[in-house]
Amino acid sequence: MDTFVQILVSGLTLGAMYALSTIALSLVWGSLNMLNMAQGALLTIGGYISFAAITYLGFPLFLGLVTAAGTGVLLGLAMYFGIIRFMFEKDGFETNVIIATIGLAMMMENIVLKAFGAYPFQQPFAVDGGFRLLDVHIPYQNLVIIGVSVGMMVATAWLLGHTRLGRAIRATAQSREAALLNGVPVRRIFAQVLALSGLLAAVSGVMLSSITTLAPTMGYDPLLKAFIICVIAGLGNVAGALYAAFLLGMFEAGVQYFLGVRFGFPALLLLVIIALIWRPYGVFNRRKVARL
């Protein structure tokens, strides 16, 4: 029974980490058809900004999180005004933006490296302690990241489905030209989505680093896992990504225990292959339905 509880807790924790990694990527991919390779670097910067604000500036924990979120918004806007607005109306945007954001990611990672060094730090935004369920210790911090990941996913889904901004984003996602013809300010929508994704990525980075550690390369692994989840859930399916993240987390934890830890990641890749063959539009997407 202890073993079952341990696997359940590990699976939920992994699922929450994957959900946090995925949310901003899924939003941008779904609404702007833009594969943001700088997503991992945005997570990293969010984590470091929180660390710097709390450790060096003496901010309270919550204000550290707010500072990171604000920085994420600014970075998202900077990405739009500095790069994306020059590209998104031109042919080949979907391909060109991949190259551009890879370059951006490298630049951001090296800025972090120069500013903080390669030395790993502990994220101060963390809740100490835990409780026992049977003989399994469950840290409070794990519950925090599970709650935050679900909360952010639900809030994003609500924003997309029940607000004026969400309608405009969905219209842009379905057809940029049609949205423009109907008076949707597509340029502003791009900027707003990137600002929102910057906020989500920064907060996710703070949460992720609270149970991993801060390091300049901490964004690589979440970015990779986010791709897997987006492919399985269906590109740009935000709600589906939430389900997929937790299902895959549970699946991976089970594989790690019963088959060996080294088989966890290959098993995820195998699922991607099966998903691409069986439902290439995503497990949670209906055929020929627009993104989001």
Next chain:
Amino acid sequence: MRRKSDGKGTETTARRPLENESRRRFIKGATVAAAGGVAATGTLLADINGGAKAAGKPIPIGGGVPLTGWAATDGIEFKRALELASEEINAMGGILGQPVEPVFEDTKEQGAANIIPAMQRLIDRHEVHAIINGYNTGAVTAEYDTIADAGIIYIHHNTDIVHHQTVGDNPERYSTIFMGDPAEYWYGPGLLQFLNDLDANGLYKRPNNKIAIVTGSQNYSVVIANAIRDSAAKYGWDVSLYETVVIPISEWGPTLAKLRSDPPAVIAVTHWVPQDLAQFMLQFAPTPTNSLIYMQYGPSLAAFREIGKAATDGVLYSTVIGSLQDKIGQDFSDRYRAKFGDSSTPAVGAQVYDSAHYYAIAAALAGGTGGPGEFDQNAKIAARLRRQIHRGVVGTTKFSIPEQAAIPYPDATNDPSLGMPHQYLQIQDWQTEPALVAPSPYQTKQFKMPPWIKA
């Protein structure tokens, strides 16, 4: 009882080589020889130089080290160490009156694609007479041909068993290439012998003969894990778990569930990333098993203790190269920190520092350095290095022949004056520096039972 070895893995048992009295004598002798500061070599080099002042055209000495990328923290220490050693060498008259000048090329994220061009630039652009590095990973001796074609001296600390095969199989081609530390392989049998010594000396009574091995997926970790696994039976241990984790890893739940379901006497984690290892300890501590925990490399970095805090108390780790905690090592650390600040890490820089010093002595004794293409002169220096025994801040450096790799003590020799100490350290209080608990005669503190182990 301690293992006696011929350096090729053939072991017999022998009496522990040094008791306390001889330990004190050994340390005292070494300290006197070191003249209280720049290791004995300093005096020797100054004597060879005959009072000459370093002047004239500098001799370029290269460092192809990771100044950016994931290993930049260590790479910066390698750079600092070569700069400090060069200053000291020049203060003693350089090499036969010629000053040395360190030059650097960045190996970035390492791997053959970065390392080979960096070496090539050092040779072609800077015309270095020697390359003295800390570690680079991922090239797996691919850079050796670049060096061999130029014929210059190359001393690195890649801790890689592949060096033994490459140089051992073709000693003439790679005659100027040396590995300044023992191969990672020695971590395996060395650990098992250390555990048996604890048992034999009554410091730890193992509840069973089970050892669980948890390794990362990188070559370094796998070689060590396999060395432990393959040697376990010979030392009386049964491998109860051999688990490979994919890195990075922060969620250790499934692995810990397996360990808890069949608790071993020892858990050996050969994955080395400090933050991942700290997470292991944080997740192990609330529900521990009666097991000693040994971890590879990561605990040597302060980050491990800063992240894991009190959960890291009791953890054992070892290093085949690092500055000792004796007077020679401490004086070096003080000089290093005085120059580079308290946040610098002399334990990491020590390897390059020692190598630069013994290279300078060997070159001075051989009649001077040799640049690219000066094969005969570099052959004389290499021959001198093969014969040389150097007592520096990391202990003794003596190269095995034909592999040209530092011999580890007590793993491959039971004479501390002929081998580099394979140091075992234990975190006894996470807020202070780890204690050196083996090998004799260098140990400074006794092993302490980890707080989670119930008698």
